[in-house]
Structure formats: structure tokens, C-alpha cells
Amino acid sequence: MSTKYLSVNNLKVSEELFSFVNDDLIKDSGITSEKFWLGFDKAIHELAPRNKELILIRENLQKKIDEWHIKNKGSEIKIDEYKDFLKKIGYLKNEGSDFKIQTKNIDDEISKIAGPQLVVPIMNARYTLNAANARWVSLYDSLYGTNIIESDEGGSERYDPLRGQEVIRYVREFFDKHIPIDGTSWKNIAGLKIVDKDLIIHKDDYEYKLKDKEKFVGHRGDATKPTAIIIKNNNLHFEIIINPKAFSAAHDIAGISDVIAESAISTICDNEDSVAAVDANDKVICYKNWLGLMRGNLKIQFEKNGKNLERKLNPDRSYISKEGKGLKLHGRSLLLIRNVGHLMTNPAIILKDGSEIPEGIMDAFFTTAAALQDLKNKRNSRKGSIYIVKPKMHGPEETEFTDIIFSKVEELFGIEKYTCKIGIMDEERRTSVNLKECIRTLKNRVFFINTGFLDRTGDEMHTSMEAGPMIKKGDMKSSKWILAYENNNIDIGLKCGFSGIAQIGKGMWAMPDKMKEMMEDKIGHLKAGANCAWVPSPTAASLHALHYHQINIFDQQKKIIKRDQAKLNDLLTIPVANRPNWSVDEINSEISNSAQTLLGYVVRWIDQGVGCSKVPDINNIGLMEDRATLRISSQHIANWISHGITTKIQVMEIMKQMAKVVDEQNKNDKNYVKMSDDFERSLAFKTACDLIFKGKEQPSGYTEPLLHFNRLKRKINQS
Numbered sequence: 001m002s003t004k005y006l007s008v009n010n011l012k013v014s015e016e017l018f019s020f021v022n023d024d025l026i027k028d029s030g031i032t033s034e035k036f037w038l039g040f041d042k043a044i045h046e047l048a049p050r051n052k053e054l055i056l057i058r059e060n061l062q063k064k065i066d067e068w069h070i071k072n073k074g075s076e077i078k079i080d081e082y083k084d085f086l087k088k089i090g091y092l093k094n095e096g097s098d099f100k101i102q103t104k105n106i107d108d109e110i111s112k113i114a115g116p117q118l119v120v121p122i123m124n125a126r127y128t129l130n131a132a133n134a135r136w137v138s139l140y141d142s143l144y145g146t147n148i149i150e151s152d153e154g155g156s157e158r159y160d161p162l163r164g165q166e167v168i169r170y171v172r173e174f175f176d177k178h179i180p181i182d183g184t185s186w187k188n189i190a191g192l193k194i195v196d197k198d199l200i201i202h203k204d205d206y207e208y209k210l211k212d213k214e215k216f217v218g219h220r221g222d223a224t225k226p227t228a229i230i231i232k233n234n235n236l237h238f239e240i241i242i243n244p245k246a247f248s249a250a251h252d253i254a255g256i257s258d259v260i261a262e263s264a265i266s267t268i269c270d271n272e273d274s275v276a277a278v279d280a281n282d283k284v285i286c287y288k289n290w291l292g293l294m295r296g297n298l299k300i301q302f303e304k305n306g307k308n309l310e311r312k313l314n315p316d317r318s319y320i321s322k323e324g325k326g327l328k329l330h331g332r333s334l335l336l337i338r339n340v341g342h343l344m345t346n347p348a349i350i351l352k353d354g355s356e357i358p359e360g361i362m363d364a365f366f367t368t369a370a371a372l373q374d375l376k377n378k379r380n381s382r383k384g385s386i387y388i389v390k391p392k393m394h395g396p397e398e399t400e401f402t403d404i405i406f407s408k409v410e411e412l413f414g415i416e417k418y419t420c421k422i423g424i425m426d427e428e429r430r431t432s433v434n435l436k437e438c439i440r441t442l443k444n445r446v447f448f449i450n451t452g453f454l455d456r457t458g459d460e461m462h463t464s465m466e467a468g469p470m471i472k473k474g475d476m477k478s479s480k481w482i483l484a485y486e487n488n489n490i491d492i493g494l495k496c497g498f499s500g501i502a503q504i505g506k507g508m509w510a511m512p513d514k515m516k517e518m519m520e521d522k523i524g525h526l527k528a529g530a531n532c533a534w535v536p537s538p539t540a541a542s543l544h545a546l547h548y549h550q551i552n553i554f555d556q557q558k559k560i561i562k563r564d565q566a567k568l569n570d571l572l573t574i575p576v577a578n579r580p581n582w583s584v585d586e587i588n589s590e591i592s593n594s595a596q597t598l599l600g601y602v603v604r605w606i607d608q609g610v611g612c613s614k615v616p617d618i619n620n621i622g623l624m625e626d627r628a629t630l631r632i633s634s635q636h637i638a639n640w641i642s643h644g645i646t647t648k649i650q651v652m653e654i655m656k657q658m659a660k661v662v663d664e665q666n667k668n669d670k671n672y673v674k675m676s677d678d679f680e681r682s683l684a685f686k687t688a689c690d691l692i693f694k695g696k697e698q699p700s701g702y703t704e705p706l707l708h709f710n711r712l713k714r715k716i717n718q719s
Contacts, residue, residue, distance in 0.1 A: 003280060003347060009041040012350040014280035021366070025291060029372045031413060039412040040365055047405060048351060051342055051358040054398055057090075058700060061430075062463065064089045069466035077467070079569050086433075086572075093396060093434045100497030101443045103421060105383040109334035110447050111501050113235045114531035114553040115265035116541040118333065119508065121274040121612050122286045125300045126311060132293060133314045134264035134538035135333045136239070140248060142261075142542040143167045146515035161251070168252065171259050178549045179231055179238075182211045189254050192242065194223040197322040202254075218319040218327065230319050230329075233549050237262040237329060239317070263541040266503075266532065267333040268389050269293065271363055272340045273455075273627040274612030276605050278708045279715070280348035283362070291370040293335055296379050334387070335380050336423065336448075337371070339363035341392030342401070344704050347712075361405055364388070368409045368420060375415065387447060389423035392455070393438070394700070395430040400441040423448030423503070426489050427455035427628075428700070429463050433571055435492045449498070450505030450532075451489045453482070458631035460575065461639055462701030468576035469643040472590055473636055476575060484570035490529040494561040499531075499554060508534040510624045512614060515543055526551040529560040536624045580645065587646055588654060593618045594633035595651070596658040598691070599675070601625040603662060603684040605707055606714050607673050616665050630691065630703045638695025648693060655692075659685055683710055683717075 005012040022033045068085055086092035109115075120131035143149055149166045172186040181189070184203050191202040199216035201208045210216055217237070221227030229240040244255030271277065271286050292298025299312035316331040340363055345356035371386040378384060388406070393399050399422075406420040422445040424431070424438060431438050439446055453476075460481065461470050476482055486506075493504040506525040509518045522544055525533040531553040535541045582590075600615035614622040623629070640646050659675040659682075666672040675685040687710040691703055698705060 005350065008037050010045060010352040011037070011041050014348045016284055017280045017348050020284045020288065021369075025287065025366065025369050029369060029413070036369075036412070043365070043408040043412060044349075044351065044357060044361060047361050047408065048355070048358055050401060050404075051361065054342055054394075054401060055699070057397065058394055061089060061091050062700070065091070065463060066466045069464065073466070077574065079572060082572065083568070091395075091430060091433075093437050095436055096440060098495065099440060099443060101439065101446055101501060103444060103447055103501060104418065105385050106421070106447055106501060107334055107381050107383045107385065108235075109265045109330075110387075110503050113265050114526075115236060115548050116263060116535045116544040117503075117505060117532040118264040118267040118538070118541055119270055119274065119338075119534055119536075120267060122269040122271055122289050122337070123275040123277060123282065123611065125289050125292070125298060126302055128269060128289055128293065129298060129300060129311045129313065130538060131264065131267045131269075132332045132335060133311075134267070134541050135262060135330060136260050136314070136317065137263040137538050137542035139171060139238075139259045139261040139542055140164075140167050141258075142515075142539045143170055146539065146543070147513070148516045148519060148543065159247075164248065165251065168256075174546060174549075179215055179233055180211045181208050183208045191254050192226060192229055192240070194219055194226060194322070199229060216322060218321045220319050228319070234552050236265075236545060236548055261542045261545050262329075263545045264333045264535070264538065266336060268336045268338050268534075270338045270612075271367070272338050272391055276609040276611040276707070276711055278711045279346070282609070283346065283348050283366075287366050287370060290337055290367055291373065294370045294373040294380065296377065336387040336389050337367045338389040338391060338423075339367060341390070342398060343392065343699060343702060344708065360390075364405050364409050365412070368406075368413065372413060372415070375419070384419065385447075386420045387423065388420055389425065389448065391425040392428060392700075392702075393424065393431055394428045395434050396437040396441050399424060399431070399438040403442055403445060406445065418444045421445050421447040423450070425450060425452055425455075426485075427452035428459045429456070432456065432485055432488065433568065435488065436496065439492065439496050443496075446502060448503040448505060449489060449493050450503070450507065450530075450534075451486055452507050452628060453477070454507075454628035454632045456485060457482070458628065458635050458701050461632070461635040462695075462698075464574045464576070465635075465639055465642065465696055467574045469580060469645050470636060470639045471575050471577045473594065473632065479575045480570050480573045481575055484566040484568075484573075486528065488566035488571055490560060491563075491565045494529070494557055495565070499557045499561075503532045504530050504557075506530040506533040508624065509536060509540060509544070510629070511621060512536045512540060512624060513622050515540065519543060519546070523547045523550065526553055526556065529553070529557050531557070582645070587640070588650070591637055591640070591646060591651060591654050592658060594637055595655050595688075596661055597623060597625055598630060598633045599655065599658050599662045599685070599688050600665065601630055602688040602691070602707070603666070603672075603675060606684040606687050606710050608671055609711065609715075618661075620665075627703050627707070631701055634691040634695050634698075634703060635701045637692045638701075641692070642696060651692060652689065655685070655689055683714055686710075 004015045006018050026036050118131045120127050144167050175186040181201055188203050189201050193200050215231055215233055217232045218230040219226040227242055231238040239260040241258040242255050243257040246257035249255050249257035277283050277286050301310050314331040316328040318328050321327045340359045342360050344359045346359040347356050349357040374380045390402050410417055422442050426449050457476050498504050509522055526547050535544050596618045597615050604610040604613050612626045615625040617623050663674045663676050675682040679685050690706050
């Protein structure tokens with residue numbers, strides 16, 4: 001499979017990408033092909049050298065940190081000396097004066113509505129449409145199909161009426177707590193109607209109203225016999241669907257057949273960790289899907305259970321306000337686009353010096369070009385903004401470079417400066433310890449900061465690789481640095497004026513089948529002060545949305561801003577194990593668990609181009625794996641080999657054992673190629689091993705260089 005290139009000014013552009021840009025991407029954008037390619041060529045050749053400089057700065061800083069740890073090996077790290085060293089080399093910046101972000105034209109889904117945030121691979125059109133449409137999800141279906149409701153029929157295809165009654169009871173009890181009726185319970189009601197702008201609830205011969213009448217905002221259908229009641233609480237909506245003839249309303253005297261929860265308020269359409277996009281062909285698929293979303297015409301036909309189905313974007317939801325006016329609620333999630341970081345290059349375009357284009361710069365121009373369509377129709381962003389999530393930036397120089405990139409993008413397309421808003425992923429150590437200064441460089445663009453435990457832990461381990469053996473992965477979540485990291489992100493965000501303007505987010509719930517556990521655990525993200533948090537599915541979004549009815553985030557943030565700020569000393573505390581006395585069995589168990597999920601992910605990435613998937617762990621619990629989970633596992637094992645906790649020989653034996661386990665777990669996948677049939681010839685197995693055994697030398701511990709190199713090799717072999 002060889003790429004055919006066309007010479008375009010000083011660039012060599014893949015024929016497929018060139019055709020897509022000219023015939024589709026910039027069509028009706030108001031910019032001619034000639035003007036686009038001239039401006040793009042000029043901007044790329046101005047930006048690419050700085051991109052390379054920034055990557056070299058990363059490498060030089062890492063080299064100095066490694067040398068410092070080697071020099072001080074065996075000595076206790078004195079935090080003040082360590083901080084002085086980090087400042088001297090330019091890793092740690094002096095914190096400037098206080099300021100507030102100045103971002104303008106932010107949609108309510110970011111600034112005023114707190115709720116779940118989905119992350120979806122943009123390469124998969126069907127998943128992407130599901131996510132975009134997950135603004136509204138059946139709460140009844142979500143509860144019925146998960147382990148929140150416990151019954152013997154949980155996994156059965158046959159409807160269990162007792163389980164159905166448990167679902168209804170769960171919802172009514174939730175309503176009693178958070179949308180209470182004055183004088184009775186939702187469990188006892190016999191009907192609903194609207195009289196004189198009020199919601200009237202029947203029970204026997206009595207009529208009741210909500211304790212807070214403002215929570216009723218509208219209805220559909222006739223006021224005396226509504227087909228839906230619209231409730232609003234903490235800026236989130238429920239639609240109570242009334243259809244006595246529906247199967248699900250058979251035992252409901254009020255005729256309520258479903259409750260639709262406003263769920264995924266925003267969705268990150270991901271070009272990065274959850275996709276395997278390595279060449280022009282892959283990138284065109286990603287850009288084309290994003291363009292379809294921005295035009296509003298993305299749709300896909302597929303077969304399910306023997307039926308041919310079509311999926312497209314949902315329309316807005318109409319209702320009648322209590323004043324009798326026709327109003328609409330947004331029918332789909334606010335869509336954000338995640339570009340790649342500054343590290344990777346892509347063979348889709350070759351620069352005049354023969355090097356590949358920095359992929360993050362290519363993403364900036366092409367994803368913004370697609371979003372120009374929405375600036376015209378304003379179906380996604382009503383405020384006329386383009387939301388770009390930018391991952392894996394290291395420190396203020398790199399966030400400042402992102403500002404420069406998007407200034408060039410806006411200049412080329414002739415759009416107002418700061419139209420492109422930037423979400424900062426606080427997932428690299430140099431960004432965490434300089435977060436305030438990173439935000440300062442993007443104070444006119446920033447709409448989002450969030451924490452990412454896995455990537456951040458991977459960078460923590462790689463940065464301090466020479467400091468000593470790291471504690472176990474499971475112990476990381478209770479370590480001093482991570483508690484400071486999670487609090488610091490909130491503290492800095494609130495101090496910089498994010499509340500009511502921008503999102504402060506928390507990371508992914510990685511176990512999509514464990515919804516009961518999610519409901520017990522993930523409310524902690526709200527208590528911590530986050531006004532959005534990541535979920536892996538529409539079902540998880542609808543359930544996590546309930547948490548935002550329980551806690552008013554903006555009230556919570558007013559309390560949190562008064563606390564003492566997280567300490568930099570804690571944030572810089574390296575999670576090394578102090579004289580570990582782990583047994584051989586403990587060590588092998590830890591490595592086996594990491595190796596098994598690592599192999600389960602890599603084999604699909606390399607052989608099938610699947611960038612995110614549910615991988616069963618060693619206990620057969622499905623975990624959502626992406627490159628971030630891969631980074632932490634590979635770096636952890638590499639660290640333990642480096643410090644003699646285990647050996648390369650022992651790890652290789654475990655890798656072979658776990659490859660057989662992974663092969664068995666994938667035996668029903670007709671496209672799966674077994675690794676254990678021939679370890680020497682399995683490209684996926686060799687890639688997984690390289691991620692560990694070459695882990696120390698990988699830039700910032702990233703997995704992308706090895707994954708991309710070997711996926712390209714596999715695609716060539718398959719062609």
C-alpha cells in the first residue's frame with residue numbers, strides 16, 4: 001500500500017486527502033482551493049520548526065531530570081532542592097499574578113449546565129451518532145439493562161415485569177428526593193395535567209403540586225391529557241412520557257411509560273487516544289465524520305438483529321411552555337473535537353524538507369475547516385464557537401504554541417480571533433505544576449480543563465523513571481501527588497474564574513458494565529467540584545446525570561474556592577516505593593494484570609485498527625482501554641525492570657502466558673489473529689513487548705510512535 005502524492009506548492013499531499021479537502025471539506029466555506037493551499041502551506045512551514053523545537057525541549061528536560069536522579073540515587077529527595085533544580089532547568093515556572101479567564105461566546109452546555117461528558121472515537125460514525133444523540137436517553141432502559149437493578153432476569157432477553165417494577169420504583173424514589181410533590185409521593189400518583197400554568201398531580205380525589213413549582217417548565221400534547229411533562233432541576237431536564245397504551249405503562253395507574261433523562265450534555269469527538277488513525281486514509285475517515293456532524297447530515301445504514309437500520313442526528317425536542325409558547329430543547333449533545341497533541345507526525349502530507357506534517361497542526365486546520373459549516377447554521381454552537389480539546393501539552397510554552405496555531409487558523413479562514421476555543425487536558429506533569437501559567441497563555445480561548453489519571457500517571461512514572469521503583473498501580477490513586485493533582489486542578493480553575501464560564505472536568509469511568517459501582521463512586525467527582533466528568537456510553541451518561549440533580553455544582557464550587565490551595569510540594573512528591581518487600585507472587589500478579597490488558601488492547605489496535613475497546617481484565621471484568629491505559633501499564637513494567645523488581649526474562653514469560661489468555665478471550669472474534677500460534681511472527685505481540693522493553697526510551701512514555709509504526713506495517717502487509 002503506497003501513498004500517491006500530488007505536489008501542491010511546497011507540499012506533497014496524499015491524493016485522497018487533497019480530493020477530500022477540495023471536493024468536500026472547503027466546499028461552500030467561502031475560501032477557494034488555491035487560497036486555502038497557499039495559506040496552509042505558508043502557515044505549516046512557519047509553525048513546523050517551532051513544533052520541532054518544543055519536542056526537543058521535552059527531550060532535553062527529560063535528559064537533565066534523568067541525570068539528576070542518577071546523580072542523587074540512594075539519597076532522600078529534598079523537596080526544596082528538587083524544586084530549585086526544576087526551576088533552574090526551566091521545567092518549573094514562577095507563578096505570575098492572579099487573573100481571570102476572558103473567554104467569550106461560550107455555550108450554556110459549557111458554562112451553565114453541569115453534566116456528563118461522553119468521549120467517542122470520531123472514526124466510527126455509528127458510535128459518534130449514538131453519542132451525539134445521547135443528549136436524551138431513556139432512564140427506564142438504562143436502569144433495566146444494568147446491575148443497578150438486581151434480579152435473576154438481569155441478563156435475560158425476556159422481559160421481567162418484577163424487574164420493570166424495580167426500575168419504576170427507583171425513578172419514583174429519586175423524584176421524591178429531588179423533585180418532590182407537596183403532600184404525597186410520586187409512587188402513589190394517578191395522573192398529571194396542566195391547569196393555569198401549574199402541574200397538577202392527581203391521587204384519588206385529591207390534587208397536589210410540586211413543592212418547587214418552578215421545576216415544571218412545560219408539556220407536550222393537550223394540557224388536560226399531556227403526552228409528556230417537562231421537568232427542570234439544576235438546569236437539567238427530565239421528560240416524563242405518558243402513554244397508557246405502552247407495554248411499559250401496563251401496571252402504571254398514571255400511564256407513565258418512560259422517563260427520558262437529559263444526559264450527555266457535551267461530547268468529545270476524538271481524533272486521539274480512542275482511534276487508530278495512522279495515514280491519509282484513516283484521517284480522511286475522521287475528518288469526513290466530523291464534517292458530517294458539523295453539516296448536520298451525517299448518517300449511516302447498518303444491520304442489527306436482521307433488520308436494516310439508519311442512524312442520523314436527532315432533531316431538537318419541541319414542547320409547550322407553561323406560558324403556552326412553543327419552545328425547543330437542544331436535541332443533541334454539544335460536540336467538541338479532540339485534536340492530537342504536538343508529538344506525532346503523519347505521512348498524509350510531506351513538507352518541503354521531506355519531513356511528515358505535525359499531525360496536531362494538520363488537525364487544527366482541517367477540523368476547524370469542517371466546523372466552519374456550523375458557524376453558518378449554528379446547530380451545534382449557538383454562540384458561534386468552535387471547541388477544540390487539545391491533549392498532551394507540556395507546560396506554558398506548548399499551550400502558548402497552541403494559541404499561535406489557532407491564530408493562524410483563524411487568519412487563514414477569515415474568522416474572528418478567538419472563535420476557536422481550547423480545552424486544556426491537564427494530563428502531563430509539566431502542565432500540572434505550571435497549570436496557572438498554562439491557562440494564562442490561553443486565557444482568551446480556554447473553555448475546559450480536566451484531569452486524566454492514566455496519562456498523568458504515565459507521565460509521572462516516565463518523568464521520574466530514574467528516581468526508583470514505582471508503587472503498585474492500584475496504590476497510585478491514594479498517593480500524595482495524585483490527591484494534590486486532583487485538588488490543584490479544581491483550585492486553579494476556580495481561582496482563574498472558571499465557575500459559570502468554563503468546564504472543570506474529571507476523568508473516565510472505565511467499567512461500562514459496573515453501573516451500580518459507578519453510581520456509588522462517581523458522585524465524588526461532583527463533590528470535588530467538577531462540573532463535568534467523562535462516561536463511556538449513553539447508558540452511563542443517563543445514570544451519571546442523576547448525580548447532577550443531587551448536587552448543585554455551582555454552589556459546591558463556592559464552598560471549595562474558600563479552602564486552602566493544594567500544595568506544590570505534594571504535587572511534586574514522586575510515588576516511589578520505599579524499600580519494597582513485595583513477594584514474587586505479588587510482583588508477578590501485578591505484572592500479569594498489566595500485561596493482560598496491554599496485550600488485549602494492542603492486538604486489536606495493530607491487527608484491526610481498533611483504537612478503543614472493552615478489554616476483559618485478568619478477572620474478566622470489561623475495562624475501557626485506550627492509549628492512556630496502555631501508557632501507564634507499559635511504563636510501570638518498564639520501571640520495575642529498570643530497578644530490578646523483575647527481569648526482562650520473567651516479563652517475557654508472563655507476556656507469553658497472558659497472550660494465551662487474551663487469545664482465549666477473543667476466540668469468538670472471527671477477525672482475530674492469535675498471538676500464541678507464533679510469537680515471533682505476531683506483529684501485535686512484538687509491538688506489545690516493545691512498548692515495555694523500549695519503554696524508557698519512548699518520548700514522554702507515549703505509546704503512539706510504536707503503535708503507529710507497526711499499524712502502518714500491518715496495513716502494508718494486508719494490502
